[in-house]
Amino acid sequence: MPDLPATPQLSPESRVSTDMEAIASLERDAQLMLRVRAGDETSFAILLDRHRAPVVHFLYRMVQNQAVSEELAQEVFLRVYRSRASYEPTAKFTTWLYRIATHLALNWIRDRRKEKNQQSLDVAFDDGEGSRMDRQVADAAPTVEQRMCYQDRVQEVRAAIQTLPDKQRTAVLLHKYEELGYTQISKVLDCSESATKSLLFRAYETLRVRLAHMA
Amino acid sequence: MTCLRENLNGANLLIGYLEGTLSSAARGELERHASTCAECRELLAVQQTLVDDVPEVSADFDARLYARIQQDSQNQWWRRLLWRPAVPLAAAVAMMAVALWVHPPVLNTPSVDEPKASVDRVEIEQLEQALDDVELFMPVNTPPATL
Numbered sequence: 387m388p389d390l391p392a393t394p395q396l397s398p399e400s401r402v403s404t405d406m407e408a409i410a411s412l413e414r415d416a417q418l419m420l421r422v423r424a425g426d427e428t429s430f431a432i433l434l435d436r437h438r439a440p441v442v443h444f445l446y447r448m449v450q451n452q453a454v455s456e457e458l459a460q461e462v463f464l465r466v467y468r469s470r471a472s473y474e475p476t477a478k479f480t481t482w483l484y485r486i487a488t489h490l491a492l493n494w495i496r497d498r499r500k501e502k503n504q505q506s507l508d509v510a511f512d513d514g515e516g517s518r519m520d521r522q523v524a525d526a527a528p529t530v531e532q533r534m535c536y537q538d539r540v541q542e543v544r545a546a547i548q549t550l551p552d553k554q555r556t557a558v559l560l561h562k563y564e565e566l567g568y569t570q571i572s573k574v575l576d577c578s579e580s581a582t583k584s585l586l587f588r589a590y591e592t593l594r595v596r597l598a599h600m601a
Numbered sequence: 602m603t604c605l606r607e608n609l610n611g612a613n614l615l616i617g618y619l620e621g622t623l624s625s626a627a628r629g630e631l632e633r634h635a636s637t638c639a640e641c642r643e644l645l646a647v648q649q650t651l652v653d654d655v656p657e658v659s660a661d662f663d664a665r666l667y668a669r670i671q672q673d674s675q676n677q678w679w680r681r682l683l684w685r686p687a688v689p690l691a692a693a694v695a696m697m698a699v700a701l702w703v704h705p706p707v708l709n710t711p712s713v714d715e716p717k718a719s720v721d722r723v724e725i726e727q728l729e730q731a732l733d734d735v736e737l738f739m740p741v742n743t744p745p746a747t748l
Contacts, residue, residue: 438662443655452656460666467670468677540654547651561619562651568616580612587605587612590619590647594640597650601643 415479422470430470434463437480440564441487447559448491449498450544458490481573484564488556488574495552539600546596553577554589561586602634605641618645 412420415436421429441462446455465486547555553575560566560574572582594601605611614631617623623631635642659665 434663434666439658442658442662446655447653452659456659456662460662460669463666464669464673468673536652537654539652543651543653558651562648563653567620583612583616587615590615590644591606593651594643594647597647598643600650601646 412475413478416475419466419470419473419479420475422467423473430467433466433479437483438463441483444484444559444564445487445491447544447547447563448488448556449494450548454494458487458494461490462487477573478570480564480566481570484560484566484574485576488560492552492556542600543597546593549596550589550592554585554592557582557585558589558593602630604634604638605631605644615644619648 415433418429418433422433438459442455442459445458445462446452449455449458462483466483547558550558556575557571560571561568566574568582568586569579571586572579575582575585577585602608605615608614614623614627618628618631631641631645635645
């Protein structure tokens with residue numbers, strides 16, 4: 387039987403240095419997450435500090451409610467912490483992070499939509515005039531003077547974004563405000579890169595038409 | 602160049618332009634077209650119209666999160682303990698051990714080390730005994746056939 391080449395036996399020191407080299411080649415967030423996996427709480431605090439505001443703001447743009455956006459963001463970071471033991475840096479950390487955030491936001495929006503539908507059904511069967519009045523929403527169309535104000539422009543943009551289908555809205559928010567590339571967005575949304583480009587194109591085209599007067 | 606909306610490669614061109622990954626030649630061609638086409642000009646500038654203003658994150662966000670993490674860790678510990686497959690298995694084994702100790706089973710099996718010859722001898726003796734029993738039931742006053 388021919389002699390097989392001996393498997394190189396790494397000393398504990400050289401194994402640690404190899405691991406450290408592998409970790410050093412990873413992105414900063416993945417390095418931090420691997421340290422969290424090893425039990426380093428400080429690294430979790432650093433990750434939280436880096437991503438707290440972007441995640442809360444992304445969720446705020448998705449759900450348009452500050453309390454809910456913070457509640458959902460807490461759930462995102464809780465899930466990150468809970469999954470620390472099984473974390474493997476197979477994708478960018480932010481891809482994973484926004485995937486969780488998107489999943490939670492879309493679930494919340496879906497549940498909210500169901501509740502609203504139920505409410506509208508209740509109203510349809512409600513004979514009381516007063517309750518109908520209570521549920522009336524103020525006219526969101528801004529006047530010419532109001533359009534001059536920045537806050538009204540913001541409201542108009544938000545309203546336009548809210549009318550987009552869920553996937554288009556998510557893609558635009560990640561692309562424009564979180565500055566994720568289409569490759570990363572395709573991983574967050576679990577669709578092909580060409581489909582993501584098409585999604586973004588349709589979303590921007592819809593927004594262009596709706597917001598043309600603001601350009 | 603045709604308008605982005607009518608161009609089969611329109612999505613690639615727009616996203617490439619917005620992400621700054623287009624070649625300088627393609628970018629130049631697109632910008633030349635946009636200078637004469639209002640719709641494409643608006644499309645290239647669409648991101649600039651998306652102004653937004655978001656509220657500050659609450660000051661107690663981290664404190665609330667760490668409280669939730671602590672609470673969750675405690676819940677996880679109990680859940681892991683209850684759902685770990687080894688725990689119910691160990692409980693079942695312990696219960697069986699107690700049951701066996703309280704009511705040990707009575708096993709009536711032959712001794713393994715008994716020699717086979719003695720077994721044979723016992724069988725012959727049993728046969729002889731059975732024949733003797735049969736003779737006992739035979740009528741006593743029957744004369745022998747030869748007499």
